[in-house]
Amino acid sequence: MWNPLRIAALGVAVLGCVSSVAAAAAYPERPIRLIIPFSPGGGTDTFGRILAEGMQAELGQPVVAENKPGAGGNIGADLVAKSRPDGYTLLLAQDSLTTVPWLYRALSFDPMKDFEPIGIGVFMPMVLVSTNSLQAGTVKELVAYARSHPNGLSYGSPGVGTAHHLNFEALLDKTGTRMVHVPYKGAAGMNTDLASGNVQVAFTALSTALPMIKGQRIRAIAVAQKERADLLPDVPTMDADVPGYTARVWFGLSAPAGTPVAVLDRLSESLRKVMAREETKKRLVDIGYVVTPTTRDGMRRIMQDEYEKWGRLIKDLGITLEQ
Template structure:
């Protein structure tokens, strides 16, 4: 009995001594550079948002926030890496709307999309823009709906691939509007746009960062944006909900840490993120892209993230979308 009590006392003593050390480590955080992973290649919208956030967050934390691109598998490679990383606040993920789509598309994920992460804060959002080619002759959403109901064969739309945002947003619209549309998936945005410009596909519903420049060049016709209100960067383009009641969707970006990251670290990162996204330089960079800074508490972001998984899971199921 004495030996058991002695062993227990040693464990209690060890825990007592460890607690102040852990608290000290958390209060000193961050004591070195932070890795911020993004699941896409350099140069795209997600990468640009990530680098904007990294620069602003680094200023607030007083440490370098180093962006690391780890593309592949619709961002699942980066997500899996972060979910399995040490939960110390030094490896973070810039997640996108793909994180809420992938759980319903991929049945054999190597990480738990909810339990594997500690959400920190949303950082930005961006509307999608529904566009048609000039060659199509489609000039408005009512015109599109009318033509879609009468077209033989059915109208087609392009996307960057099965399960991409462009695919899901258009399927959500198609379902809400009750119209037939045929999906033509490509391996990326560039080949999709190339075929649209060649007159082979008339429609797409992609991020405003991708579509607005082509609208300004006169190559695409802007029909609507996905958000409840017009986008500041394109105030004359109406919300889709004006024609299809109940439609609302947005592309979002947010910061995640591995599950198990100490609460003190999450709170410090959240506070720094809120201040970072108020930085005029960061806000201006996002505004020019057609995005806007958005922040939230860890609890609110967790609730939002779970709701997005449910929302897009229902769209995937209704459209019977299968991964490539």
């Protein structure tokens, strides 16, 4: 026999489910906040504002981009993690979410548990660049020189724990070479010293490298993806000399854990529709982005893979951003 209490509990569950579905069907009913956890003007901000504009047209409600910089993106991420899980506060997520748990011991949120992935919108390949005076002009020549001159070259990065730093360390590990790391407080100082020859090599995002390469201030050695970049068709790939090696950053959307699945699905669908628009795609490709949007599950798999990959490297090297 059915227990009256069990029947009542089942009824409450069904009503809750119906209520959730009804709320999701009406979503969105008011403006959506898109938290960009970095300062205006950077790659994260550029993509975030293009995405907000497209999603606003697709969803029929304002999508308001708000910059909340600080602590390497952690301030903005913490704000979203602690927001009501209703789909009205979203995070402009990027690959650094998979590294911060390993770099900060006292992190106030768990990037792998406190967020629901919505989808990755774009990827940005890294470019291996050098000062113009460096004699090694190919990856093979650079690796050969580094092997015969351990710590004889220096590489720059915008700071400890950045994608530029970690991807370069992954390259050194894969090729069995050693170079001196010179961290800067941002990309501007690194690029200035690279152009003047104070550091010899670096990884930089394609969008950042392009004007300097075109202006012949620095030299592109290789693009760190399996296919040549349309914006640098004469520059070879890293894969040609270091098989399987790639280096990239990505940008997407996340929501607070507990957000209704129907709302997440609606946002994921909207993200992919915006990325499929020819005018949006052209704007992004012209900057250097690779527009290959993922599903929610695709983003989750990429985050898990990178979380494990960077965790191993960071622990092996003893990298930390806290004393």
